[in-house]
Amino acid sequence: MSRVDIVKESPVIRSPRVIQLEGMFGLSVEKKSRVDWTVNLPLEKHDWNIGLIVGPSGCGKTTIARDLFKNEFVDHFNWYQRKSIVDGFPKEMGIKEITALLSSVGFSSPPSWLRPYHVLSNGEQFRVTLARALAEQPGLAVVDEFTSVVDRSVAKIGSSAVAKTVRKRQQKFVALSCHYDILDWLDPDWIYQPDIDQFQWRCERQSRPSISLEIINVHRSAWELFRKYHYLDSSIQQSANCFLALVEGQPAAFTAVIHFPHKTSPSFREHRTVCLPDFQGVGIGNALSEFVASLYCCKKAYTSITGHPAMIHHRAKSKLWKMIRPPSTVQRQIGFEQKRMHQISSSSGRVTASFRYVGPGRKNEARRFGLV
Known part of the structure; x- marks a missing residue:
């Protein structure tokens, strides 16, 4: 695909x-209305994964993409009205792959995975x-109105998550958008701007903008904002x-810690960690979890039990965590201290893994939070 001439004509009905x-x-x-474009996209010259066609409304993005990528253009998907979104994916895909x-x-919220498509938020539907x-078009997927229906902060984070996934899966993805603010976050291999007829390779990769987190100590009532997104109770x-982790002043992730009493080796345990759907996919939840762990490890051992596949995968590869029990099911047990705390393990019967934080501690920050 190098040079393509596109002509669109429509008759003019001369009504009163x-x-x-x-x-x-x-x-x-005029008897006919005519619009034409000469498009030069030398996509065969370099290997690529992500492309971006960007420009103002009416500049021809959709028309050009439909002509160039006839079979790969994603219009919409039919979703079940009552069934879960996971039932809308190809039948040959296993639930773990989905x-x-x-x-x-x-989109890493198991409770939301159970819901039909039409009840999800705009951000969730987007993801x-x-x-x-990506599941149905593993060769190339072309998506129009990319990030148009979501908040701009969500758009940037979502673009980064999608880009990471496309490159990891070695797929091809083309986004059509009128928003330039996603450029550094999507980090496309090529950009085409129809309004000025300019094509550009991004030969030198630029690092994505960093995400700054403000982490504060909050009352447990903040849990109300996060509770429905937790995969357990x-x-x-x-x-x-x-x-609480804030991104540009907005709540993004939550972590709670409890003391775990033991006769010989008392410790602290991660109790709840949740990242809101709009901020998932770029590691904010893990960043908060590890920051909090680095505070508490200055005082006692810090452990965590999780059944979330993505978190297990991350920690199994991380140098900051040591797996002390590989993924397995555990039987429900009520120990002396558990009875004293009126606490029963909620991991009974599920596949979970146990980890101990072994990364460096943050003594100065721990003092600031009053933990040491």
């Missing part, structure tokens, strides 16, 4: 209103549609110490 319009603005009498793909594009496009211990 059209004739009036011609007179008002001195328009020439959930891994959903997590990779930043689910991208995941299905929505309860929280009364004794939990809670932390």
